[in-house]
Amino acid sequence: MIFVIDDDEIMAECIARAAGVKVRIFTNAIEAMQEITSGVVPELIFLDILLDGPDGFTFLNELVSYEDTAKIPVIIVSSLDFDKKDLSAYGVVGVLNKDTMNPKEIKSYVKEYTK
Amino acid sequence: MEKEVDGILVAAHELKAPLAVLRQLALSFDEMDVKGEHIRSEMISVSERAIKQVNDLAKIRRLEDGLFTMEPVAVREVCDAVSRELEYLFHYNRRDLYIKYTNRSRLVTANRDLLYSVIYNFLLNAMHYSGDETRAELIVRDVRDKVKVIIRDYGPSLPIDVWREMKRGFVAKPTSIAMRPGSSGLGLYIASKFSRYMNAGVGAVRHHDGTSFYVELPISRQASLFE
Numbered sequence: 210m211i212f213v214i215d216d217d218e219i220m221a222e223c224i225a226r227a228a229g230v231k232v233r234i235f236t237n238a239i240e241a242m243q244e245i246t247s248g249v250v251p252e253l254i255f256l257d258i259l260l261d262g263p264d265g266f267t268f269l270n271e272l273v274s275y276e277d278t279a280k281i282p283v284i285i286v287s288s289l290d291f292d293k294k295d296l297s298a299y300g301v302v303g304v305l306n307k308d309t310m311n312p313k314e315i316k317s318y319v320k321e322y323t324k
Numbered sequence: 325m326e327k328e329v330d331g332i333l334v335a336a337h338e339l340k341a342p343l344a345v346l347r348q349l350a351l352s353f354d355e356m357d358v359k360g361e362h363i364r365s366e367m368i369s370v371s372e373r374a375i376k377q378v379n380d381l382a383k384i385r386r387l388e389d390g391l392f393t394m395e396p397v398a399v400r401e402v403c404d405a406v407s408r409e410l411e412y413l414f415h416y417n418r419r420d421l422y423i424k425y426t427n428r429s430r431l432v433t434a435n436r437d438l439l440y441s442v443i444y445n446f447l448l449n450a451m452h453y454s455g456d457e458t459r460a461e462l463i464v465r466d467v468r469d470k471v472k473v474i475i476r477d478y479g480p481s482l483p484i485d486v487w488r489e490m491k492r493g494f495v496a497k498p499t500s501i502a503m504r505p506g507s508s509g510l511g512l513y514i515a516s517k518f519s520r521y522m523n524a525g526v527g528a529v530r531h532h533d534g535t536s537f538y539v540e541l542p543i544s545r546q547a548s549l550f551e
Contacts, residue, residue: 217341217345218416218417219349219370220344220348223345223348223349223352224348226352226355227351227352227355229355261453261479288337288340288344307341307344307348308340308343308344308347310348311351312351312354
């Protein structure tokens, strides 16, 4: 299962449709973190940065601080420019720009990081 | 100048977001096995909101030319029209809209287009900040010689600095840092500008479980002739 965390539900559903696998959508980081804490660990997370409540980086900091969640691969999906930034310390394995991404790129990440 | 550029950047970011969503929705057609009626509805809804926001920004410039006449406006009719327009969006986002009118005075002095935008922006804001399966409230009541339109959400409380700005009756510019998380405050800025033009009082009340925004409009003297 993969998680999509984006406060824009329509955008989140577009990502879920493109992923083509079982997806849980969260519109804020708190609910997603609660789900993970309760034992539902996703294989991959698509994460928006500008969120309602705690932002994407707060979520990433929380994620990497626990041994069992630190290795969950995360794809940042944002309209902010992260192209040249090294975010591997946050467990980020890829960045998709909302303005230019396409369903093939989403599928490709899903194929690479899920069984 | 710097503040103005800052405001333009925030507005540009907010206006770009629906375009990115529209692009993804268009690309989603390839992923659909069925006709894609759902996507079509989403595209219409997203584009209509974006158009409205651009129109509102254009209206702000036209305020300076005094092109919006003040006239007797039936406040309940405007509230009904706005809530009808946003019905799809509330339903789509699994929010309820509770409406309660207790005002006896039907007509206020306002500009219908501007009042529509004020209520629309407050309601859209309330929908955005209310949690899943919760409701936003639209309440209209008389307060002395005014009619008060209140829009209440059950989301995070408004930051105190924004509340102070609202208390002074004016949001100076849209800003990404001063508003509630995830918001540029563009809608609030627009509502504040339009309310000021109409000499309407605008403000916010912080609750422990959300925020109420309100606009107070003078009762139309024309109305008092009939009551």
